[in-house]
Amino acid sequence: MDLAVEGLSHRYGDLDVLRNIELTIHEGEIVCVIGPSGCGKSTLLRLLGGLEEPSSGRIMQVGEQPVGSLNSLTYVFQDFALLPWRTVAGNVSLVLEHHGLGADEIEVRIADVLERTRLSDFRQAVPKQLSGGMKQRVALARALAVNPAVLLMDEPLSALDSQTSELLMHDLIDLWQREHFTSCYITHNLTEAVRLGHKVVVLSRRPGVIREIVEIDIELADRVMSNLRLGQIQKDLWQMVRDEAQTADMELTES
Amino acid sequence: MTNTTSQAYKPLAPVRPVRFRGGGFRTVPRRFIGLIVFAMLILLWEGGSRTGLISALVLPAPSQALDAFIDLALSGNLQKHVFASLQRLIFGFSLGFTAGLIVGAAIGLNSYMRAGLSPLVAAIFPIPKIALLPLFIIWFGIGEGSKIATIFFGCFFPTVIATYGGIDNVDRTLIRMGQSFNMPHRDIIWKIIMPAALPAILSGMRISASIAIILLVAAEMIGAEFGIGAYVLLAGNLMATDQLIAGVGMLSILGLIVNWLIGTAEKRLLDWRN
Numbered sequence: 001m002d003l004a005v006e007g008l009s010h011r012y013g014d015l016d017v018l019r020n021i022e023l024t025i026h027e028g029e030i031v032c033v034i035g036p037s038g039c040g041k042s043t044l045l046r047l048l049g050g051l052e053e054p055s056s057g058r059i060m061q062v063g064e065q066p067v068g069s070l071n072s073l074t075y076v077f078q079d080f081a082l083l084p085w086r087t088v089a090g091n092v093s094l095v096l097e098h099h100g101l102g103a104d105e106i107e108v109r110i111a112d113v114l115e116r117t118r119l120s121d122f123r124q125a126v127p128k129q130l131s132g133g134m135k136q137r138v139a140l141a142r143a144l145a146v147n148p149a150v151l152l153m154d155e156p157l158s159a160l161d162s163q164t165s166e167l168l169m170h171d172l173i174d175l176w177q178r179e180h181f182t183s184c185y186i187t188h189n190l191t192e193a194v195r196l197g198h199k200v201v202v203l204s205r206r207p208g209v210i211r212e213i214v215e216i217d218i219e220l221a222d223r224v225m226s227n228l229r230l231g232q233i234q235k236d237l238w239q240m241v242r243d244e245a246q247t248a249d250m251e252l253t254e255s
Numbered sequence: 256m257t258n259t260t261s262q263a264y265k266p267l268a269p270v271r272p273v274r275f276r277g278g279g280f281r282t283v284p285r286r287f288i289g290l291i292v293f294a295m296l297i298l299l300w301e302g303g304s305r306t307g308l309i310s311a312l313v314l315p316a317p318s319q320a321l322d323a324f325i326d327l328a329l330s331g332n333l334q335k336h337v338f339a340s341l342q343r344l345i346f347g348f349s350l351g352f353t354a355g356l357i358v359g360a361a362i363g364l365n366s367y368m369r370a371g372l373s374p375l376v377a378a379i380f381p382i383p384k385i386a387l388l389p390l391f392i393i394w395f396g397i398g399e400g401s402k403i404a405t406i407f408f409g410c411f412f413p414t415v416i417a418t419y420g421g422i423d424n425v426d427r428t429l430i431r432m433g434q435s436f437n438m439p440h441r442d443i444i445w446k447i448i449m450p451a452a453l454p455a456i457l458s459g460m461r462i463s464a465s466i467a468i469i470l471l472v473a474a475e476m477i478g479a480e481f482g483i484g485a486y487v488l489l490a491g492n493l494m495a496t497d498q499l500i501a502g503v504g505m506l507s508i509l510g511l512i513v514n515w516l517i518g519t520a521e522k523r524l525l526d527w528r529n
Contacts, residue, residue, distance in 0.1 A: 051435060071437050081432035085450050085527040094446060095436040126527055146436065 001063045001072065001149040001182070002026050003048065008057035010043060016207035017043050020057075023201060023210065025150060027063065028180040032193040035203030036241060036248035041186045042154055044208070048184055049073040049152045065149050070099050074148035078155040080135045082127045082142075089114070089123040092142045113141040116175070133164035137171065151183040157192060172196060173220050190241070194234045195223050202240050205248040211240060312496070320500035327486075327501065337505070339481035340471060343399065344509075347406025348467040352460065355411040359418025363452070364444065373419070380412040385473045392478075402474040409470040410463035417459020421452030454528070457521050464513045472506060483509070 008021040017040040025031045033041050046052040048059060050073065065072050082091050089110050096106045114120045117137045127135055136156055143151055157165035169192065175181065176196075187193055193200045200214045216223075216233060223230055264270055297317050303309040304316030311319070327333045361368040362376070384405050391401040425448050433443040475484025483505050490498035 049435060051431060071435075073435075075432070075435045077428060077432060079428060081426075081428045083429065083447065083450070095438070097446075098438055098442050128527065 001061055001065055003073075003150050003182075003184070004060045004062050005048070006058050006060065008044075008047065008054050008059065010040070010047060010052075011055045018047075019207045019209045021208070021210060023213075025182060025184050027149075027182050029198040030176065030181075030183045030185055030196050031199045031201060032185045032187060032197030033201045033203060034187060034190060034193050034237065034241060035208060036205045036245040037188060038248060039203045039205050039244075040208035041188075041203060044203075045075075045152050045154050045184060045186050048150075049075055051075075061149070066147055068147045069149055070096070070146040072149040074143045074146055074151055076136070076139050076143050076151060076153040076156045078158050080127070080132075080139045080159070082135055082138055084127050087124050087126055088119055088130075088138050088141075091127070091138055092145050095142055095146055109145050113145045116144060117141040117171070131164065132160045133168050136160065136168055140171075140175075149182060151181055153183055153185045155187055156185075157189070158187070169195060176220060190234050190237050194230055194237065196220070200233075200237060202237065205244045211244075312494075315497040315500055317500075319497040320504060323495070323497040324501040324504070327498070332481075332486075335481045336483050336486050339479070339485075340475065340483045340509075343402050343406060343474070343482070344467055344471050346399075347403040347471070348410050348464060350403070351407040351410030351467070352414050352463060354407070355414025355459075355463070356418055356456065358411075359415040359456075360422065360444075360449075362415065363419035363422030364448070369419070376412060376415050380416065384409045384470060388474060388477055397478060402471070402479065405474045406467050406470050409466045413463045413466060414456075414459050417462070418452065418456050421455025421459075422448055424455065425451040454521075454525055457517065457524070460520075461514070461517050464517060465510065468506065468510055468513065 003025040005021050005023040008018060009016075010018040021044065023031070033044060035041050043052065047054050050059075061072065083094060086094060092110045092113060093106055096109060101109075110123070111120070114123055117140055119134070119137055119141055122130065122134065127138070130138065136159075140156075157168055160168065173196065176183075185192075185196055194216060197216060200216065202211045202214065203209070204211045214233065214237065216230075218227065218230060225231075300309070300314070301317050304311065304314070304319075309316075315323075324333075327336075358372065358376075362372050363369075387408070388401060388405050391404045395401045395404045429447050429451060430443060433447050438446070471482075472484035472487070475482035476488045479485040483502055487499055487502035487506075490496070490502060
């Protein structure tokens with residue numbers, strides 16, 4: 001299933017947040033959205049999944065949903081959003097319980113996603129016992145359990161320290177190579193964007209408009225730090241966002 | 256770095272160790288201290304009474320209070336007093352708590368309920384419910400009704416406030432997560448909001464339980480044949496200070512038991528916090 005954004009604008013009262021966004025996320029590709037803080041990246045993601053209503057324009061789901069999908073547009077949140085009183089398995093089960101599935105089917109789905117995220121040994125642990133990286137893997141397992149058409153990821157690595165986020169980045173790359181999931185991935189980290197994105201969308205500062213969409217046609221597996229072309233792309237992206245980031249930064253200090 | 260045990264210092268430079276200054280300001284559990292203080296106090300009191308330092312009229316010895324308690328138990332009136340009090344406490348508290356939970360949840364979850372009811376709650380909450388007892392007697396009769404109503408209202412308002420305060424403080428991202436997975440509102444309330452508000456609700460329960468005991472005694476002092484409050488009042492009227500101390504001791508023990516019950520409930524229901 002593709003996700004198409006048509007002429008999307010959004011405002012909060014007098015404040016223009018996003019203006020005239022046109023974007024298609026094709027099945028099987030990861031689209032990374034970067035831009036300075038406060039440019040409306042997270043708003044865009046909330047609009048994509050229907051957690052907020054756009055002021056104008058529309059968002060269309062194009063094509064068939066995957067077989068067995070319970071929730072086609074599924075989020076992975078920056079701060080994990082796990083229930084602290086439920087175990088790992090309980091947190092996954094939470095999002096399956098209201099679909100009228102049998103206990104067996106729920107159990108099969110839980111076991112499957114915990115296996116895929118290498119969490120099977122931790123199914124009875126509670127979030128408090130887990131590291132940040134593990135918590136985010138639980139959140140990822142929960143998202144995969146509903147077999148989503150598009151994964152909407154809101155800076156999923158930002159709350160993690162750099163080593164854990166590196167590990168999780170590898171997990172995401174592995175997962176994509178196995179399953180070719182479709183995703184919109186919001187980040188402020190250019191390195192994450194060039195390592196994971198098939199397309200990188202550069203947003204300007206507020207009101208957010210698309211400045212550029214950069215396609216990266218290097219296999220995810222080949223995107224190592226020493227890749228010169230990748231380094232060049234990252235440098236170009238930095239050029240694009242630097243002035244915006246600087247101006248946005250000044251705006252904050254002035255107001 | 257080859258030598259780590261003995262350092263070579265610069266010649267003649269003053270050498271001093273870094274002083275530890277991070278101590279204090281940390282509570283460490285000390286077992287039995289509370290018990291020892293309590294026992295010491297009782298012993299001092301007993302000793303003071305025996306030596307005549309404390310006059311028996313001003314404050315009877317603990318042993319005299321214990322004798323009064325044993326007399327009460329032997330006369331068969333102990334059960335009657337305790338049963339009457341417990342009945343009022345349990346009815347008033349459980350009804351008031353349940354109603355408070357329902358109204359508090361309604362205020363927390365619905366903006367019309369909040370706009371309509373929260374000013375009313377704020378206006379009635381600070382009224383000492385015991386001041387309304389004469390009205391309650393007219394409305395609910397001189398018997399059990401008015402006493403239970405006093406306890407009911409005393410527990411109702413703190414529970415309402417604790418419940419909607421707890422619901423207000425539920426992490427919005429958890430609710431948003433529930434919505435993003437298409438969870439029905441009913442499930443979001445029962446599986447996300449109420450468990451997340453439970454710590455606040457239980458601490459509200461502690462407060463309303465203490466209020467319930469206070470109001471129980473007050474209501475019983477105004478008009479009751481049986482009940483710990485009535486026993487204490489009668490003892491006071493007769494200047495039987497030994498019985499008075501025995502009654503107050505029972506109230507203290509009742510408070511401790513209620514506190515322990517709620518503490519146990521907290522440990523059971525909130526063990527995910529530790």
